[in-house]
Amino acid sequence: MxxxxxxxxxxxxxxxxxxxxxxxxxxxxxxxxxxxxxxxxxxxxxxxxxxxxxIEPYGQHVSVDGKNMNVLIQGEGEETIVLLPGFGTATPALDFKLLIDQLSPFYKVVAVEPFGYGLSDGTEKERTTENIVSEVHEALQQLNINRYMFMGHSITGIYGIDYVNKYPNEVTAFIGIDSSVPTQPGMDVKFPLKKLELLKKSGLLRMMMKLGADPYTGLAFDAKTVEQMKMISNKNMNNDTTLNEMDHISSNFKGAQGLTFPKDLPLLLFVQSDNQGVAGWIPLHEGQIKDSVHGKVITMDGSHYLHHTQFKAIAENVRAFMKEAK
Missing domain, CATH: 1.20.5 (Single alpha-helices involved in coiled-coils or other helix-helix interfaces)
Structure with missing residues (x-):
């Protein structure tokens, strides 16, 4: 070689x-x-x-469309406040606990957990605004609740504007907690639903939540409530019902763009004072109240979940505003 x-x-x-x-x-x-x-x-x-x-049960089940919707009622006041969560808030009644505790000495507070949230069943029914609004209303009818203030966080601004127009004889006021506005930018996004579903089913979502920062650090929740919220979040995050709702976010926002709050409906909007994610966040809300006979925007320091830290101020301002509006 x-x-x-x-x-x-x-x-x-x-x-x-x-x-x-x-x-x-x-x-x-x-x-x-x-x-x-x-x-x-x-x-x-x-x-x-x-x-x-x-997971420890709380609240009570109401039959809607043959499924169980969980509702927590606290307080015995003459006036009623109906509370609805933002999108993806896995444990609504517990997430609102600090605020409910402040409101319930003066009002009857009804925290509704829509299908796919909290201890409510899931559903295969499409998560359109029309269906969600109809289901919440049916739950209240089952409880003989016919007159109430409608109060909610984030995406409740979209469902709520539809709700108050459909049931004007029932709703006495709308109160938004950093609530969504139909014309806010960036809501035509397409979400990677299959990837989110895979994260849930593979267990990677649980691991990410475990390794990520604790969202309840420094908040006034007691340890037992935090433990329950974390377990229910592991159960509900990215479930089929909320993923379907995510798939309808763009169309639900578009469907609300032609709606306005009734002029004679008292309208109180608590708004994050420094929202870096949405351009013109405060002016968007100011535009919603400009034609209201009883409209007010109150800016607050804090995260999108204002009710986690500003629960006392929110409750105090609700009482003062409703006295002024009467």
Whole structure:
């Protein structure tokens, strides 16, 4: 064998060894990933089963469309406030607990957990504004609640503007907690529903929530409530019902763009004072009240979940505003 041939053979042997090593490394990485995903999935299943036994019931079930909708009622005041959550708030009645505790000495507070939220059932019915509004109204009818202030967070601004126009003889005021505005920008986005569903079913979502920052750190919730909220969040986040609602967000916002709040309906909007995510956040809300006979915007420091930190001020301002509006 000539010298060039020997060199070529040696080079070929080295390349083959390097290739074999690379294939072994890639194989080991693939096996490690598969094992990791398998462990995450199994731990998620075990945790789901364990937590399902530790979730403590609260409120009461109301039959709507043959399914159970959970509703928490607290307080015995002559006037009633109906509370609705923002999109994706997995445990509405507990999430509103600090605010409910401030309102309930003066009002009858009814926290409704729509299908897919809290301890309510899921549903296969499309999550259009029309269906959601109809279901909430049916729950209130079942409870013989026919006269009330309608109060809600975030996307309730979209469902609420439809609701107050459909049931004007029942709603005595609308109170928004950093509520959505139909014309706010950026709501025509398409969400990666399949990826979000995969995160849920694989157990990766649970792991991400576990490793992420604790959203309740520094808040006034007691430890037991926090534990319950975390377990119910693990159960509800990215479930089929809320993913369907996410899929309808764009069309629901578009459908609300032709609606305005009735001029004679008292309208109180608590608005985050420094919203970096939505351009013109305060002017958008000021535009909603400009034609109202009894309209007011109150800006507040805090996150989008103003009721987590400003619950006392919200309750005090609600009472003062309703006295002025009478």
């Amino acid at each position: 000539t010298q060039p041939e020997e060199k070529k053979t040696r080079n070929g042997s080295k390349i083959k060894k390097v290739r074999n090593i690379l294939l072994k490394i890639i194989g080991a990485i693939v096996i490690a990933i598969v094992l990791f995903l398998g462990i995450v999935y199994i731990m998620n299943v075990i945790s789901n089963n364990s937590e399902a036994k530790r």
